[in-house]
Amino acid sequence: GIQVEQSPPDLILQEGANSTLRCNFSDSVNNLQWFHQNPWGQLINLFYIPSGTKQNGRLSATTVATERYSLLYISSSQTTDSGVYFCAVEENNTDKLIFGTGTRLQVFP
Amino acid sequence: DVKVTQSSRYLVKRTGEKVFLECVQDMDHENMFWYRQDPGLGLRLIYFSYDVKMKEKGDIPEGYSVSREKKERFSLILESASTNQTSMYLCASSPQQGRAFFGQGTRLTVV
Numbered sequence: 001g002i003q004v005e006q007s008p009p010d011l012i013l014q015e016g017a018n019s020t021l022r023c024n025f026s027d028s029v030n031n032l033q034w035f036h037q038n039p040w041g042q043l044i045n046l047f048y049i050p051s052g053t054k055q056n057g058r059l060s061a062t063t064v065a066t067e068r069y070s071l072l073y074i075s076s077s078q079t080t081d082s083g084v085y086f087c088a089v090e091e092n093n094t095d096k097l098i099f100g101t102g103t104r105l106q107v108f109p
Numbered sequence: 110d111v112k113v114t115q116s117s118r119y120l121v122k123r124t125g126e127k128v129f130l131e132c133v134q135d136m137d138h139e140n141m142f143w144y145r146q147d148p149g150l151g152l153r154l155i156y157f158s159y160d161v162k163m164k165e166k167g168d169i170p171e172g173y174s175v176s177r178e179k180k181e182r183f184s185l186i187l188e189s190a191s192t193n194q195t196s197m198y199l200c201a202s203s204p205q206q207g208r209a210f211f212g213q214g215t216r217l218t219v220v
Contacts, residue, residue, distance in 0.1 A: 001168065033209060041197065043211040086152065088209070095140050095159045096167065097201070097209055099152040 002027045002091050004100035011105045013077050021072040021103045023087035030090040032063050032070050037084040077107045115200050115212035128187040132200030140203045141183035145196040190219045
């Protein structure tokens with residue numbers, strides 16, 4: 001099956017810093033999504049981004065499907081950005097949604 | 110707003126019991142998913158369903174079964190609970206080719 005790897009696995013930032021999270025996948029996909037899991041375990045959908053670039057406030061995401069990767073940019077990070085960030089891909093010709101390994105982000109004041 | 114509701118936030122069951130985890134979505138989504146999340150292992154897909162009465166195995170289906178009799182409801186069944194099924198269980202729904210939304214999770218402990 002498709003492999004989805006994220007880097008870095010852990011990231012520690014001071015408030016106000018910028019960061020880039022990466023998601024690599026091993027095969028063609030139908031779509032790609034980014035999620036944030038807050039400290040209470042709730043997963044929030046940040047982006048549905050099969051290709052191109054999208055922005056939502058301080059967050060933006062870019063997917064280059066032909067090169068099998070996606071990037072999530074967090075600018076001017078805040079303590080509320082802490083948690084785990086996952087990317088998930090939908091395998092071609094199926095509806096299977098497969099998650100990456102996650103990046104744990106800690107933002108300190 | 111899309112709402113995905115899981116029947117319990119916390120659940121404690123005994124080894125050998127039959128356990129039902131229920132998930133209901135209110136947005137007429139075609140797809141529904143069950144994952145389990147364990148420390149260091151991320152989210153692993155147990156089963157998913159792309160239509161009523163249709164189901165597909167995910168990566169770790171052993172020891173689980175599912176039921177989707179109505180479009181809005183997707184049930185995960187542990188036929189005979191074991192301690193290695195202690196985990197966080199997460200349900201999600203999505204339209205075809207659309208954003209997935211998650212429930213709040215059920216933390217199951219099997220003693």
